[in-house]
Amino acid sequence: MAETRQVKATLSLKSRVAIAVTSVLVLGGVVVLIAALAYGRQAAREAYDRLLLGAAADIAGTILVHDGVAVVDMPVSAFELLSLAPDDRIRYRVVGPDGKTLTGDEAVPLPPEKDGEGSTFYDGTFGTEPARYVAFTRRFAERSFSGPVKVIVGHTLLARRELARDIAQNALLVLGIAGAAMAVFAWLVVSRALRPLQRIGAALAAREPTDLTPLSLSAPQEVAGMLASLNGFMTRLQRQSVATGNLIGDAAHQLRTPVAAIRAQAQLAASETDPVKRNRIVNRVQERAAGLGHLLDQLLSRAMIIHRADSEPAAQLDLRDVAVETLEACDDLLVQAGLEVELQLADRVVPVRGDALSLTEAGKNLLINALRHGRAPIRLGVSDGPTVRLWVSDGGGGPPAGSAATLSTRFAGAGRSGGSGIGLAIAREVAEGHGGRIRMNHDGARFTVALELPRMSG
C-alpha cells in the first residue's frame, strides 16, 4: 500500500488529450470564425453590390430625353430588386451632365472619382447609418442632350450584415459539429490506445509476489518499449534476487564446514593438555581462520560484483588500464609468493564499456587462481580484436577436467584447498554482466583463461 501511495498520479492522459483537442478546436474555431466573418462579409458585399448595380442599371435604362430634357421614369422593378434587402433604407439620385440633380435625394454623396466610367461602388452614410452606394454612368449623345448621366443608388447595410452573420454562423455550426465529432473520436481512440496499459497493469497486479518472469503480452509499438524496459527491469530484479539467494546459499554452504572445523579444533585445543599438541592445534586453527578470511573476502567481492553489475553505470575504459590495475592489486601476493608476472599489453587503446572495479576484481581472481594453482611463468595480457580479451596464462595444465566442465556451477572447485571455483565464478559473473564470457584453453604447454568482452565500436 505504501508503495502505491508514492506513485503520484498526474493529469490523466485522457484529460491531456481533451485539453489538446479543445485547444486545437478553440484555436481553429477562432481562425475559422475570423475567416468565415471575412468571407461572409465579402460574399454579402458582392451579392448586394450586384443588387445595387442591377437597380442602378434598371433606373438608367428608363431615362428618356424629351425636348432636350432628361426625365427618369423611375421603374418599380428597380425598387422591387432593392426590396430584396427588405429592411434596408434606400436612397437614389440621378445627376445630369451639368451636375444638377434630375431626381432623387440631393444629399446622396457623389462617387469619390469624378469621371468613373461604367460603375463605381463606394461607402458612405445615410443619415447616421453607414451605407453602400453605386454610381452607374449612362452616356447620352442626342442632338439636344449629351453627356454622362450618373445614377446613384445606395442602401443601408442591415441585409449585408445579416447575410455575413448567417454565413459565419453556419460555418461555426459546421465547425462545432466537426469539433464534437473529433472530440468523440479522440476520446474513443485514446481509450483504445490506453487499453494495453490497463492490461499490463492488470497482468502485474494478478501476479504472485515472487513471480519475476517477463510479461509476454502483445502491445503497440510505443507501449512495447515500456514493456521491454519493464521486462528488463524485472530480469535484473530476478537476477539480483537469484544472486542474493545464491550468495546466501553459498555463504552458508561454504562457511559451515570451515567454521565447524575451526570449532572442533578449538574444542580439541581446549581439552588438550599437551602444550606441543595444543600449539599444533592452534596453528591449524589459525590456518583455517586465514582460509576462512580469504573465503569471506571472495564471497563479499562476489556480492559486490553482483551488486555493481546492476547498479553501476558502465563507463568507457581502456582494458590495458584494467590489466595494470589487476597486477598492482596482486602486488603483495606476488611478493609473498616470490613470483614474477609477465605483462603483455596491446599497443593501442583497447576500448571497452564496463565497470572498472568489477573488471579488475575479475582479473584479480584469474591472476590469483594462476598464482595459487598454476606454474610459472605466469603471464597477464590484453589483446585487441573483434572481441577484446583480458587473459592470464601459466605453464600448468589447468584445473582438472571434471572441474573445468563444471565451471558453470557455483560450487565448482569449492574444496578444502580454498575456492579457485569461487574466483572463476566471480570472473564469469563479471564477464556475463558485461556481455562477454570466460574462455579456457590449453594448448599442450600452457593453460590460458581469458575474459572475452565485446569491443566497443567507434
Add this chain to the structure above:
Amino acid sequence: MRRLAALALASLPLSAPAAELTASFGPEDAARQATVRSTTDIAALGPVIEAYLDTRPNTRILYEQWGSNDLYTLSAADCVAGQAGADLIISSALHHLVDLVNQGCAESYASNATRALPAQLVWRNQLWGVTREPAVMVYNRELLAPEDIPRSRFDLLDLLRPSGSRFAGRVATYDIEDSGLGFLLAFSDSLEATTFGGLMEAFGRSGAVATCCSAEIIDAVTAGRFMVAYNVLGSYALQRAREEERLGVVAPKDYTLVLARAAMIPHGAGSASVAGDLIDYLLSPAGRDELEAQDLIVRLGEEDGAPIEVSGAVETIERRIPLDPTLLVATDDDKREIFVHRWRDAFPQVE
C-alpha cells in the same frame, strides 16, 4: 433629407399647414398624453380611441385630423428639424409614410402584436398596417339599372365607350394632386394592370370629373350628380351606404385594391410608449372589433346582402398594397410629374 426639406419649404409660404379638425379624448389632467395626427376622420377613429381610453383612465389623446399631403409636408419638416410634433401618425397615403420611414424619420417599436402582422403589413418595425379598406366603386341605385351596374373596370369602360353615353361627365374619382390617397390608388392601379391606361383614356374622352375628398364624392353620387365614383375608399362608402338606400357599393371583380392605413411613431416622439400601446390596441382583438364596427376593417363577403357587392372569389380579386420600398417610386419627383402629366391629359384642371 434635403429633398424633404425643400418639399417642406416649398409649401410653407403658400399656406402654413393646419389641422382640419382637432379633438381631445380623456381627462385633461391625465398623467399620460399623446398626440395622434391622422388623415382619418375624427368621426371614424374617435370611437375607437374612446374605446381604447375606457381601460386607460389616466391617458389623454389629442387627435388632429389632417389632409394627407399637408400631413406629409408637416411630418417631413418636423423630421428635418429633429423634433416630433406628434407621437403617432396614421395615414392612408402609405407612400408618404414609407418615404418618411425610409428617410429615418421613424422610431422602432416591436411587440407580440406587431410581430404577428403578416410581412406585407409591416416594414422595418417602424411602419404597421392597422386597417383593411378596399378601394371600391359606388353608384347611384336610382340612376343605374341592375344590368348597368359596373362589376369590374371592364364594365365601366364599356359604359363609357359609346359616344354620347349617358355616363359622360357623370363619373368621378379622386383628384390625385389634391389627395395623397387618390394618387396612391391611381398609382397602384397603374402597376396592377394595363386596364388603367384604357380607363384614363375613357375618363378623359367622356369628361369624367376628378375632385377632392371621399365625403364630397359620395354625397354627389347620392344626390345623383355623379352616377358612378371610381376608387372610393370602402370604409367611407360603406358607412354612407348603411344610411343611404340610394348608394350601391361594388368591389371590382377584375381586382380590388386593399389598403391598410399605416401607422408610424415619429423619431423622437415624446410619448412613444403611449403610441406603441395604442398600436398594440389597434392590432388587438378588441381593437380589431372596434375598427370593424367603424368600417375601418372591411371584409369582402360573397354572401347575398353583403354591404359590398362582390362577384367572384374574394381571395382572387383582393390585391393588397404592400408596405415596402416599392412605394418610394410613388414619391419620386420625375415619376410623379410624368404620372400627373398623363393624368392631367385625361382630367383637365377645372377651376
